[in-house]
Structures are given as C-alpha cells and as structure tokens.
Amino acid sequence: MTTVAAYAAPAAKAPLERTTIERRAVREHDVLIDIKFAGICHSDIHQAQEGWGEAIFPMVPGHEIAGTVSEVGPGVTKYQVGDRVGVGCLVDSCRECDNCKAGLEQHCTGGSVGTYNAIGKDGEPTYGGYSEKVVVDENFVVRIPEGLALDEAAPLLCAGITTYSPLKRWGAAPGKKVAVIGLGGLGHMGVKIAHALGAEVTVLSQSLRKKDDGLKLGADHYYATSDESTFKELSGSFDLILSTVSAPLDFGVYLGLLKAGGALVNVGAPEEPIALNLFSLIGGSKTLAGSAIGGIAETQEMLDFCAEHGIGAEIELITASEINEAYERVVNSDVRYRFVIDTATI
Numbered sequence: 484m485t486t487v488a489a490y491a492a493p494a495a496k497a498p499l500e501r502t503t504i505e506r507r508a509v510r511e512h513d514v515l516i517d518i519k520f521a522g523i524c525h526s527d528i529h530q531a532q533e534g535w536g537e538a539i540f541p542m543v544p545g546h547e548i549a550g551t552v553s554e555v556g557p558g559v560t561k562y563q564v565g566d567r568v569g570v571g572c573l574v575d576s577c578r579e580c581d582n583c584k585a586g587l588e589q590h591c592t593g594g595s596v597g598t599y600n601a602i603g604k605d606g607e608p609t610y611g612g613y614s615e616k617v618v619v620d621e622n623f624v625v626r627i628p629e630g631l632a633l634d635e636a637a638p639l640l641c642a643g644i645t646t647y648s649p650l651k652r653w654g655a656a657p658g659k660k661v662a663v664i665g666l667g668g669l670g671h672m673g674v675k676i677a678h679a680l681g682a683e684v685t686v687l688s689q690s691l692r693k694k695d696d697g698l699k700l701g702a703d704h705y706y707a708t709s710d711e712s713t714f715k716e717l718s719g720s721f722d723l724i725l726s727t728v729s730a731p732l733d734f735g736v737y738l739g740l741l742k743a744g745g746a747l748v749n750v751g752a753p754e755e756p757i758a759l760n761l762f763s764l765i766g767g768s769k770t771l772a773g774s775a776i777g778g779i780a781e782t783q784e785m786l787d788f789c790a791e792h793g794i795g796a797e798i799e800l801i802t803a804s805e806i807n808e809a810y811e812r813v814v815n816s817d818v819r820y821r822f823v824i825d826t827a828t829i
Contacts, residue, residue: 484508485515488829489614490803491541495533498807501829504543504610506618511558514621516568521612522547522638522796523822525668525729526752528810530600534754538600545612545824546572546598549627549637559621567627569786571640572776574598574609574623586778588623612637613806615829625783628790635795638668638821639786641776642796646673646725647785649748649774650680653723657681662717662724662740663702666693668813669727669750671797671820674700677725679792685721687713687737696819700797714739719767721745731755734771735763746770796821802828 485506490499509515527544529535548570552562562568576583577593588595596603599611610617627636646669655661661682663673670686677684678701685704686697694705706713717740724737729751738747746769764771777785789795797820801809809822 485616487615489543489610490806490829491543491610491613492531493541495531495538495540499531499613499810501803502541504614506616507605507607509554509556509618511556512621513556513618514552514559514562514568514624515554516548516550516570516617516619516624517553518548518550518612518615518617518826520549520634520637521545521824521826522641523806523809523813523824524638524641525813526641528813529729529752529754531810535752539602539608542600543610543613544599545614546570547637547640547642547823548598548612548617549633549640553616555621561621562624562626567629567633569625569627569636569640570598570612570617570619570623571625571644571782572598573779574619575604578622586780588778589776613803613824613826613829615826623779625779625786628787630790630793631786631795634800634823634825635798636786636789637823638672638796638798639789640782642669642672642821643676643789644777644782644785645669645750645774646727647676647788648777648781649725649750649772650677650723652774653746653748653772655680655682655723659683659722660685660720662687662721664708664724664726664732664737665728665751666697666820667727667816668818668821671696671700673725673727674702675794676789678702679788679794685717687724719743723748725750727751729753731757735760738763738769738771741767741769743767744769746772748772748774750774796823798823800825804828
C-alpha cells in the first residue's frame, strides 16, 4: 500500500478538502501512474453532490487522468516506466461478457468499475484522479501519443471519447451536417472532432456569447437557441445533432431540426426526466439516442485521431486549492472550456 495526497469530498455537497488515501500495492498486471494532470468533468460535480443518486464518501473524483508510468507489475507487457499514459472513466470490467469481448467495456453486463465512486473487485472503493498517484490494471490504461500535451490530453479521457464515439457511430463525415448543442467542456470537443471528421458543423447555444470561440474551434455556423427564428430557419437541416448539455431540453423542438432519418444523440445527463411527444420521432422516422463514453480500444483510437489532427482540449490550468471555486464556475458555465488540475499542487 502507498499513502498519497488527494482532494476528496467528505460528504455529499461538502467542499472538497486535502486528505490522504491508500493506493494498493502494484499487482502482476498493474501500472502505477504518477498523475500529472486531472480534468474536472461536470459529472464529478453531479456525483459529489449526489445529483445522480446515492454515492460513496469520502469521494476522490476525477476520471480524466494523464501522467507517466513509474512502476509496472511483473506481468505487464503494454507499458514501461516513463510511458505517457491516461486513465478514463473505467478501471475494470468482467472482461468475459459479450460486450467486454466486443470492446464495449463501458456496457459490461457484469458491471464495469468506475474510476471513482465505485467498488472494485477487491471490495475496496475506487478513488479518482484528484490525487498524486493511481494504480490501474494495464488493460484499462491508454497511451497518450507524443503529439499531445499531457494537460490538454487529460480531458480527452472523458470529454474527448464521449463526443468522438457517437460522432463516429452516427456517421459524422464529409457531406454530413452535424449540430452540437452547447459549447462547454463536451461541446467544444464535439465541435473540434466533428470538424476534423469532415462534417459541416453548426453550434446551437443559448446565446451568441461564444460565437467567436465556436468558429475558431471549427464550427461553420453558430446560432442562438434563445432566438425563436433559429428553429424555423434550421428546420429539417441536420443529419445528426449531438446534445452535450446537462439541462433538460425540449427534445421535440430539437427533433424538428433533423432531416428524415436523422438522429439526435444525447451525451449530456440531466438529473431530471424529460417528456416527449412520440409523434416528433415518428414523423420523419427519426432517432433519439444516448451514448456513453467508449471502450478502451476506441478511447485509444480517439487519442491517436486527436494527435493526428492536433486536437487537444481548451483548458484553464488550476491549482488544487482552486477546485471548489472551479466547481462553482462549472455550474455557472464560466469556464473556457475545461478546468485541469495541476496535481503537483496537491
């Protein structure tokens, strides 16, 4: 066991505070990672505040982890000391079900193990990236290509794969029109990736406040959803709409922006249920879908794609003492576009 410094929420809705946690000894197939940077995801806040249900405390959030390997177990074949690596939302799964065998570990029928706020197979709670070190099985570690700076790569482990996976699955490509709802931590990555995939990209945001940013990030068009004329002008325009916001939307109105056969895919996770008139789906044979991160192989594919296209997250680097302030700013949509903790300050 190794004692490391970390920032944890001692209870639901409580401010995070500096503490120490125990990391397990390195097992045969484990990798010990010196964490360099950890992104702050809105889902960290949802879980620390029990917005998605009962949680495990004390909680060390963080599933956007970038660092370097400092020790490997005797059976490790994929990594060696000094390698630049990342850890995303998962640290284990059953590895035997059909989903795991298909590279869909995030949908493990035996229950995947979250990087934090979960119970590992050893019966111990998992603790995330707001800490100095982490021990992870090599099969749930990914390689960060040399072309990506570690601080800008950290948010790719959640925000990057969360947007890359549905954009690929639903065919964002040259000749396709893609809309991204919201230009936040997820949305700005959706714009970058959809643009790199060759799609014509439109941002749908509450206001035009971030229009200049959106266009610089790769959007071709930018519209304010607070303007009712937007929905008339864009009716029937898109092949794919990616909703990245965690607020409940009037999905019926947004479905009206799709072409026949188009899909509205939700990656934001509102805490409240939504109501939907199914005629908005039936008319035009449209699809309303959801998507959750990606498997380990697809996460590696995403990192390689981002390195090839020079895509990193737009970040604000903060010290650990600024985490609670950062949480407030995320809730108030006051970040351009992802907070990343310099874990040397923990």
